[in-house]
Amino acid sequence: MRDGLERQSWAGFAQGNAGIWQEFIDREIIRLYGMFMRHWPNPSLAEELVQKTIFDDVRGRGSFDPSRGSPEEWILGIARNNIRLELRRRANRPSANGDLSHYLEVIDTEPLPDEVLEREETSAIVRLALSRLESKEQAVLKSKYIDGFSAREIARQMSTTEKTVYSLLYRAKISLRQELKRISALQKKGQLL
Amino acid sequence: MTIRDDSSSCYNSSGQLDKNISRLVKLTDDSNTPGRAFTESLMKNALGELGRLEVKNENGKNIIIKSNWLEKTMGWAAMVAVACGALLAIVVSTILKMSFLLEVIIVLTMFLHWLTYLGERIL
Numbered sequence: 001m002r003d004g005l006e007r008q009s010w011a012g013f014a015q016g017n018a019g020i021w022q023e024f025i026d027r028e029i030i031r032l033y034g035m036f037m038r039h040w041p042n043p044s045l046a047e048e049l050v051q052k053t054i055f056d057d058v059r060g061r062g063s064f065d066p067s068r069g070s071p072e073e074w075i076l077g078i079a080r081n082n083i084r085l086e087l088r089r090r091a092n093r094p095s096a097n098g099d100l101s102h103y104l105e106v107i108d109t110e111p112l113p114d115e116v117l118e119r120e121e122t123s124a125i126v127r128l129a130l131s132r133l134e135s136k137e138q139a140v141l142k143s144k145y146i147d148g149f150s151a152r153e154i155a156r157q158m159s160t161t162e163k164t165v166y167s168l169l170y171r172a173k174i175s176l177r178q179e180l181k182r183i184s185a186l187q188k189k190g191q192l193l
Numbered sequence: 194m195t196i197r198d199d200s201s202s203c204y205n206s207s208g209q210l211d212k213n214i215s216r217l218v219k220l221t222d223d224s225n226t227p228g229r230a231f232t233e234s235l236m237k238n239a240l241g242e243l244g245r246l247e248v249k250n251e252n253g254k255n256i257i258i259k260s261n262w263l264e265k266t267m268g269w270a271a272m273v274a275v276a277c278g279a280l281l282a283i284v285v286s287t288i289l290k291m292s293f294l295l296e297v298i299i300v301l302t303m304f305l306h307w308l309t310y311l312g313e314r315i316l
């Protein structure tokens with residue numbers, strides 16, 4: 001009976017039933033995110049790969065064959081393929097061997113390499129730098145980048161205006177950049193951590 | 194495939210710094226689950242894409258149905274025309290007392306035309 005229901009749901013999946021897809025995506029986002037994070041401890045990259053996998057899944061829906069396995073197994077195959085592509089991409093680009101201070105010098109213009117973000121020391125330096133900011137600056141950065149709130153939502157939470165949130169966010173980013181540079185320079189000299 | 198949708202131009206003005214700060218701050222998140230805004234936005238965009246693909250497929254199906262209908266009608270019309278032509282050739286050749294050979298040539302020509310049409314349909 002359960003198998004029959006599952007098969008029915010798989011057919012709905014293949015036919016593009018919105019309700020079944022909504023449930024499926026909701027479930028899979030968390031599973032895929034965990035899977036990518038186990039490979040590379042880099043939340044931004046994990047989000048990118050989850051997004052790519054879900055869209056590959058939606059666009060390739062027509063080639064899903066219920067007789068060859070469940071939708072979960074199918075999306076897992078797509079995710080594994082995206083991991084292979086990411087590994088190949090990394091193998092084909094120059095390695096990021098420099099220390100963090102080197103990359104922080106060009107933080108305004110160059111993207112930080114994933115390999116640098118995935119180092120344990122980077123995470124530790126960011127935590128330390130954040131802890132040295134004012135509490136309001138810490139709060140606005142976390143609300144914006146971790147919780148993903150919009151400026152309007154942050155303004156409502158902080159009982160202030162959107163304009164104030166924008167300027168607070170701007171100041172917080174500049175302060176964090178300065179702290180990061182300072183801490184990484186100290187670390188390079190061996191005076192920290 | 195950009196899914197972030199923030200109307201604020203101030204957020205986008207700092208460009209690369211903003212992106213890098215975002216990636217760095219996210220490193221301090223210990224929850225091991227994606228953010229609420231990311232999940233909601235991805236869900237909305239994925240379902241939107243699914244809907245767009247459905248509409249595209251439906252349009253494709255309609256075109257196929259129309260072309261099948263047109264092909265069938267044309268096929269039947271061609272068969273009737275060939276049959277009428279053959280009949281006419283036999284009648285005319287009988288009335289005009291034409292030689293049997295000429296009659297065979299006319300009928301064969303029409304039959305070959307019909308075969309050509311069928312061949313095109315199959316290929």
